[in-house]
Amino acid sequence: MIKKGMKLYSILFGACPKCHQESMYIEKNPYILTDTLKINDTCSHCNTRYRMEPSFFYGSMYVSYGVGIAFALVSFAISYLILESSLLVAFFSIVGTLIAFMPIIMRVSRNIWINLFMNYDISLVKK
Template structure:
């Protein structure tokens, strides 16, 4: 399912969108909060520049809204429908989910955003 060459692979793993060989982030652990959004300037394998232009990743804030809604809906469905919790308890579950998964949501949004503008290039991988 998750194979190199698939955009979903790059989005879910945080790998370079061009070659899928190197992690875009300086640290793999998203929960090192001071390092959550620190990215390499370029890919060490294909030299793809991640920050295409200044403020490039501001657009990922729009994506994070949608990703946050998806996480919120999942929390709501689990608590309200599956566990038959009250509306207030479901609201608390949504807030806790958004706070707990915020580093993941931020990285996932950046991964989606950069993959909208870049695609896997198999020739780059073959040359290396």
Template sequence: MIRKGMKLYSILFGACPKCHQESMYVNKNPYALSETLKIHDKCSHCDTRYRMEPSFFYGSMYVSYGVGIAFAVAAFVVSFLLIETSLIVAFIAIVLTLIGFMPIIMRLSRNIWINLFMSYDKELAKK
């Protein structure tokens, strides 16, 4: 079970990495494409600044590559190995998966990136 206080909670739900009390994102829906990457400047609960420096989230591009590969491998395994489609159909499944899940991949990458640098703080969560 995933609950507040675990890094996985902040990564999966996009919660503040310090207090887990609010979403980092202006719009919680990643498929609101014009607002997919818009984040608040700081947490309204604990005042944690999300952008520690200009261009902080550029590093999440490296994480995005790994997350994208994981999604692609999952699509391949499901389509080619489990459903036993041809390689062409498996390739199409990979492309459609990456396109369809791109907003989620981008947010997940940002969540992982910021959680590499910040940890949950029980005292801030109680504030």
């Protein structure tokens, strides 16, 4: 079970990496493409600044590559190895998966990137 206080919680749900009390994103639905990467400036609960410096999230592009490869490998394994399709079908499965999950891959990559630099702080949670 994934609970608040775990980095995985912040990564999967886009919660503030310091307090896990609210979403970093203005729009929770990543498939509203105009707002996929729009992020609040600070957390309204703990006042954590999400953009520590200008262009901070450019580093998440490197993480995005790895996350995209993971999605592609899962797609390949399901289509080619489990469903025993042809390589051409497996290729189109990978392309379709990457297109369909692009907003999620971008957000998860940003979440991983910011969680590399910030840790959960239990003292920020009201008891």
